[in-house]
Amino acid sequence: MPPMQTASQSTHRKACKECRRLRLGCDREVPCYNCKRRGCSAICPDGTLEKGARSRSTIIVELQETIAELRNRNYLLEEALKELQTSVSTEQHPLLRDKKLGKTDQVSQHLQSLQAGEDGDEEVLDALGTFSINDTGDISLHGPTAAMEYFIKEGPALPGLEPEERADSPMSLPADFILLSALFPFPPNAVPLEKIEHFIPHLPPFKTAVHLVELYFTHFAWCSNPITKSFFMSNILAECYPAEEPAASLVRTHSHIASTLFMVCGLGMVADFQNKRRFVEAEEYHTLARAALCICPVYEYPTVYAAQSMAVMLLYHMCTEKRSNAYVLALWGVMGRLCEALGLNYDQSKLKKGCTELREQLFWESSNLDSWQAFVSGRPKSISSKVISCRKPPDPETAPGGGWITWKHIFTPALDRVVERAFRAEKGATYSQIQQLEQEIQTIPTPSAISWPKDEEKTTLLGGPRQQVTAMERYLANGSIETAFLHINLWFFRQAIRESPANPFDHPFAYSVRRVIESSIKLLDMLRDIYTYQPINTAVFRPAWTYSYSAAMALGTLILVCPKSADAERALAMLDVACELFIVTQENRRELKARKSLHTLLRLREDAHKARAELRPFISQVETIGFWSGIMNPYNQTPSPTS
Incomplete structure (x- = not known):
């Protein structure tokens, strides 16, 4: 049995000769990472490439490109020959007969086997991602999985849209609300708590609020439901509408509760097809929700209501196009830090039963949506799975194999x-x-x-x-x-x-x-x-x-x-x-x-x-x-x- 290599021997192994020649940092493995990348694994650790020599992987890539070009040229020649042959004879030309694997394909397979043998397998996916560019030349980088509709950039309104339906239609909110919303999620600390009273005139009538809430839970909550309907009706709607009337004062009501109400109404408005100004009014509710979160900044006063409002807000952005992809990415980052500040990613089993179920559902509904958005938009997930110990909520489906929640x-x-x-x-x-x-x-x-x-x-x-x-x-x-x-x-x-x-x-x-x-x-x-x-x-x-x-x-x-x-x-x-x-x-x-x-x-x-x-x-x-x-x-x- 060969003697075991000690840790000191492994640590003090010399860099390979090729890395020393090129003055590269060598990881002292055999073959090392640099030699693998440069296609010269066979000479590591004691050999060097001759001056001016190219790596084998570079030559393979060039040959593969040449083969592809020749294959395309051969295709065009065959098509031309086929047209010429049909004009003079009904028989097939000898050069157009069905053939078995040709030499070109054999060479191509041989090149693939060489590359596979060199690196253990062919490395084929080494791209940064996808770029999108608009008419003015602004460029954004997306991940390699980003869906193609994400690349369509903003620009002038297309014909056929009425003025009140366009994305740039003005809102009827006061200027200070719009300014406060623009400061989200990092507003100044000088916003007085009494500012919440200014939101009362913008609360929708009770029947309208109930209608919008029903639209939200009917058309959107099936996809991602960070807040249950029973909790919303008893703890949020009832708080803002005591005796089925808008509250006379919201000073005792947390601004994050009002934000959740506005956000649910905004997303419900998207499905109100009877309203021609539904997108404009939905954006007004979204603006109010953001402004309400600024009364008590989420980074200083994290609450479950704030997390619920932001979870619905992210679902709103997924179903509309009011904000850029870069903004939504930043918003997911804030949501991830908010969940960590609240400890939602940790085990909630020691809390009261109702509180445990509420927090578990909020976290996992947000986490699942985050995973899917990360995949289709090509961005990293906001919360790493390595720091999650929260239990998954049970699936109400009793059929074998569970249902939507389990899946x-x-x-x-x-x-x-x-x-x-x-x-x-x-x-x-x-x-x-x-x-x-x-x-x-x-x-x-x-x-x-x-x-x-x-x-x-x-x-x-x-x-x-x-x-x-x-x-x-x-x-x-x-x-x-x-x-x-x-x-x-x-x-x-x-x-x-x-x-x-x-x-x-x-x-x-x-x-x-x-x-x-x-x-x-x-x-x-x-x-x-x-x-x-x-x-x-x-x-x-x-x-x-x-x-x-x-x-x-x-x-x-x-x-x-x-x-x-x-x-x-x-x-x-x-x-x-x-x-x-x-x-x-x-x-x-x-x-x-x-x-x-x-x-x-x-x-x-x-x-x-x-x-x-x-x-x-x-x-x-x-x-x-x-x-x-x-x-x-x-x-x-x-x-x-x-x-």
Whole structure:
């Protein structure tokens, strides 16, 4: 048996010769990290590269690019030869016969095996993320999983919006409220507590408040419910409306209670389709909620009511477009610190029963929403799972396997693992590791209570007012799974259709191509079904349209690049479905970003139909929207199509 290496020997091992030659910090492993990155693991620790020599990984990348270029050129030559052959003979040309694996593919596989043997596996995901750029040149960096609708930047209002419906419509609130709201979440300490009395005239009438509260719990609480209806009615609504009338004084009422009331009313207003100014009035309630939180700053006076108000506020931002993604990211950071200040992430079992259940539900509903928002927006989670010991609340569903609550408590940690191991890994992630993470998501069982129904069961399980909550839970659960598959594989999908437009299923990332196509079609098909049976809930749930926009963009890009693909016809049919759904719901989704996404989809559909009819790729249109580079530009112009 060889002698064991002591700690002192391991600590004082010399840096490898190549790191010493280049004066790099060596981690003294064999092979070291620097040699792995530079593609010279074989010479570590005692060898050096010759002067001017390139690493093997660099040569492999160059050869792979050359192979992709030659494959594309060969495709064009074969198409030209096919047209020429059909004009002179009905027989197939000998050079066009079906062939087995060619030398080019053998070389490509050999290069892949070399790269896999060198680093243990092929490193393929080493991207910072995706950029978005607006008309004035302002650039924002998003994470690698960010949905495509996040990249649509603000700009001038589109035609067709009435003045009171536009995002920049003025509010009727006093200027001091607007200023105080703008100082959230870090207002000055000089705000007097008596300022809370100024909120009384802005409390809605009791019947209006009850109506908005019912809209909130009907159309939004099914997704994320940080506050129970019974607690809200008895501790918040009753506090602000004693004897079913607005309180004569709010001095004894904590400003955070008033903030929670305003925030719930604001989100409920989003679903009030009878009100043409619903978005403006919803933003007014949101402004009042922020101003009320400034009376007692949350960083000095953290309360459960403040956390509830901010949790509803974050759900409000998820379902509207009133603030930028950077602002929402900062708000999640404040929410995370507030939860830690309240100790919500720790075990609550020693508290009173009612208090324990309240705090556990508040924390886990916020944490689950945070996990999903972190995944689809490409940002880190605000609270690390390493500091969480709070028990998960029980699931009221008694069916075997549980229901919506049980499922999302299992699914969201899986998303956290994907973000941490794949998209935020220090050394990048390999394709095989990505597939393993996807396999973990596939193995998560979907309870029968929220499984997607068969065609003959959809009317019973998705339709009717009694099924609206479970129907939306079914949609979000199954749609979230397909959206996760879409975002995980989208980067590889782009690489495959770019490098192998003739036949992306010959590319090493062919699995991702198939997965993106199937997940995109399923997402759009489910959106069509759920909108048919639950139009109001679907129309106000903006994430559903964000997922569908990403799916439609992927299918449209497939048609533009690979119009002869066997899946192009199916993709085109579902792209038509997506456009029709966006057109039908534009009256209910009057946000500026919704109009811009519809404009982009209609232009994409027009070009996709041309590409499919002429059976030739329209690459320039893909470059216009920045699908290759990750810089998403407005799809305002239509360059002349080129093959």
